[in-house]
Amino acid sequence: MLQNDQLAEWDRENFFHPSTPLGQFARGELSNRIVTGGKGVYIEDREGNKLLDAFAGLYCVNIGYGRTEVADAIAEQAKELAYYHAYVGHGTEASITLAKMILDRAPDHMSKVYFGLSGSDANETNIKLVWYYNNVLDRPKKKKIISRWRGYHGSGLMTGSLTGLELFHNKFDLPLDQVVHTDAPYYFRRDDLSLSEADFVKQCADNLDALIQKEGPDTVAAFIGEPVLGTGGIVPPPAGYWEAIQAVLNKYDILLIADEVVTGFGRLGSMFGSEHYGIKPDIITIAKGLTSAYAPLSGSIVSDKVWKVLEAGTDKLGAIGHGWTYSAHPISAAAGVANLKLIDELNIVSNAKETGAYFNQSLKDALSDISIVGDIRGEGIMAAVEFVKDKDSRTFFDPADKVGYQVAGALLERSKVIGRAMPQGDILGFAPPLCLTREESDTIVAAAKDAIESVAAKL
Known part of the structure; x- marks a missing residue:
């Protein structure tokens, strides 16, 4: 076995760690x-x-760590079929079963699951689907996405733009122009300490309405938000927040993406945060708890409303031009099936x-x-x-x-x-x-x- 000091040396010399002060780590000023x-x-x-x-x-x-049931499912799938793609109608028993298990647990109005590998790529998928949706409906200007300051939605180009945290923008030329930000529902950090929760919620909804008016309702395609702010501070929304926000979105025919990468599959004491807070999303982002991170897997759960437009689009335009090599990877899907079974059994x-x-x-x-x-x-x-x-x-x-x-x-x-x-x-x-x-x-x-x-x- 390699000695710890040798492995630590290789670590500093070869491994590019995410979200790390790189110089300090390379110099040994930050422990590994x-x-x-x-x-x-x-x-x-x-x-x-x-x-x-x-x-x-x-x-x-x-x-939790060390669940052999998931490890065994991964091993069995790897022995039987380690990989096949999901393009042009191909599937595996694991990927098809997992899609059904997810929809059995999701809000009733959701229709299909597209699989990726991370929350970041799932939200990239979501933005592409929103743009495609509006193009099919002949609304080519309706493309802007409203996110919230302190929200976290990934660290890609669009997803890093959606993220409302300075660390993910600094020196990356982000956010991109298609993304605009509105208030975080962060009552503790309100500017006016005299505001009641109800007044603060009204302020958030009014400011969102004003932002949409300023940008032009015909240019705003979707709003994305975590049911509970995660990386931005672990902030549950004030009472009535989601009801007020959805009223504004419905007024202007703006899609709602619920980013449930953190809240999906039980973290709030409900299967989904959307269920927990009475949210009716058009798209739900899932990852993390989908496999309990035993294997990389994410998903975009698409509503009936959005799916019907996607179907109509491909009838006119041919196969949808979106896909990842590892979409619905059978090993990850097998981990997801075993994980969801354990969530129920335990x-x-x-x-x-x-x-x-x-x-x-x-x-x-x-x-x-x-x-x-x-x-x-x-x-x-x-x-x-x-x-x-x-x-x-x-x-x-x-x-x-x-x-x-x-x-x-x-x-x-x-x-x-x-x-x-x-x-x-x-x-x-x-x-x-x-x-x-x-x-x-x-x-x-x-x-x-x-x-x-x-x-x-x-x-």
């Missing part, structure tokens, strides 16, 4: 972690550390609802009185703690102080618990595997309290 195994909510590294992964990788591992969605409620309440009970804790929020098994310099005036820390990163570092160093320092704010995020137990929840909460208090004492 080589992960070797996982079981339940824990991972292990080559140094023998056992870490409670309270972010499920990247919101991914819904069923009552993962119910556990997310019940243990998630316990987890969120425990965080509030344990952390609310700490001086630097300004907000504690969450839904299902998702939660965030936001730090402030002064609670009464809601004064934030200087970003240079990196308070959120300090807390995440203390959490890992002191308790071997992985939380995530979220971008554009001092925010500690949690999104553990959905198999989380109350005892494991207690471990995370106690570790968070210890880490936050240790940082607060230094500030």
Whole structure:
């Protein structure tokens, strides 16, 4: 077996890591972690550390690590048929079965599933379908996509443009012109502290309406949003938000894309976030929890309304000119089938609802009185703690102080618990595997309290 120092050296010399300060990493100023195994909510590294992964990788591992049922399904599929394409009506038992299983769980008005590999490529697919849809309907100007500041929808050209976070735009010449941004439904960070939640929701809807009027309703094709903001801060929407937004979209015949890469398959204590918040999307983006990240797979679930137009388009124009080599890859599809079976058998969605409620309440009970804790929020098994310099005036820390990163570092160093320092704010995020137990929840909460208090004492 290779020694850790040799592998670490190869890592720095050869591996281009995403979302990493490249110079610091190459110089050895940033440590690397080589992960070797996982079981339940824990991972292990080559140094023998056992870490409670309270972010499920990247919101991914819904069923937890080490489920042999999924590994066995992947192995059996690889032995039987490792690959075939999905072009021109070709399919496999795994891909066809998985498509049906998804639609059996999706909102009733959804019609078909197109498979990709990542949430980013699924949202690229979605934008192409929206443009095709409007061209078939002879609305060639209706092409702009409205996203929200602090939303996360990928890091490609269009998807990076849809993402409303500076990190994904800086020096990449993004966002592209077809994308415009509107308000994030982030009540804690509202400009006017006197606004009630209801007034803030009205403001968000009114500002969206005004933006559509400014751009021209005949030029706006779709609105994309996560049911709960994820990477932008883990922010559940204020009550009534989605109802108000959908009323505006319906007024101007604008399609709604629900990006459920994070919220799909149980994270909110519902199978889909659309169900959870009464959203009726035209397209749903799925990934992560579809296979619990045991294999790369994403999907675009298309509604009856959109599908009928796509069918009409290909009747006129011939085969639809879109496809990926690895669409509906049979190994990934087999992982998805096994994963969805386990989600049902293990009552993962119910556990997310019940243990998630316990987890969120425990965080509030344990952390609310700490001086630097300004907000504690969450839904299902998702939660965030936001730090402030002064609670009464809601004064934030200087970003240079990196308070959120300090807390995440203390959490890992002191308790071997992985939380995530979220971008554009001092925010500690949690999104553990959905198999989380109350005892494991207690471990995370106690570790968070210890880490936050240790940082607060230094500030």
